[in-house]
Amino acid sequence: MPERADDERPGPSDAGPVSRIADQVAAFHRAYGLPVRDRPVDALEVGEMALRQALMDEEVGELREAALAGDLIEVADALADIVYIAYGTAHVYGIDLDAVLDEVHDSNMTKLGPDGRVLRRADGKVLKGPDYRPPDVARALGLDEV
CATH class of the missing domain: 1.10.3420.10 (putative ntp pyrophosphohydrolase like domain)
Known part of the structure; x- marks a missing residue:
């Protein structure tokens, strides 16, 4: 144990x-x-x-x-x-997976194109638009303060 x-x-x-x-x-x-x-x-x-x-x-x-x-x-x-x-x-x-999920969600919401449209790959995957911001997982984990 x-x-x-x-x-x-x-x-x-x-x-x-x-x-x-x-x-x-x-x-x-x-x-x-x-x-x-x-x-x-x-x-x-x-x-x-x-x-x-x-x-x-x-x-x-x-x-x-x-x-x-x-x-x-x-x-x-x-x-x-x-x-x-x-x-x-x-x-x-x-x-703290909830904190990481919140951060990834916020990041994912920045994938929209400048006209508010969704950019998709041929198979349907949502692509990153020009205003995409990657998730700050270190911050979500509280590791940016170290």
């Missing part, structure tokens, strides 16, 4: 509101002895990261199978598991 002293976040961050899912996944991690770090760490132990990656790969595979089978229930289940694992991985790294 991981060391718990400086590694555990007692509740929602003082930096701002934490989503219900972030709290739920933190509760799961605590109940099962998984890390919930309150400060970002640059790297995980090899085994810890391998587990997080394997969990995500497994769920993405399940999503692919469900989508190909046209099984909406299993698509929804796989998507929920992917989000759950993403939040869990964020807790393991000590990342």
Whole structure:
């Protein structure tokens, strides 16, 4: 079981509101002895990261199978598991994923072209317009103050 002293976040961050899912996944991690770090760490132990990656790969595979089978229930289940694992991985790294998502959303909203139109690639992907601002993830993580 991981060391718990400086590694555990007692509740929602003082930096701002934490989503219900972030709290739920933190509760799961605590109940099962998984890390919930309150400060970002640059790297995980090899085994810890391998587990997080394997969990995500497994769920993405399940999503692919469900989508190909046209099984909406299993698509929804796989998507929920992917989000759950993403939040869990964020807790393991000590990342406030809600803050990062807010920053990425704000950045994504700057992709519009100057005329307010969406620029798209042939396959439908939204492209970056001339006023695009990349996300300041370091700021979202509170690492720009260090």
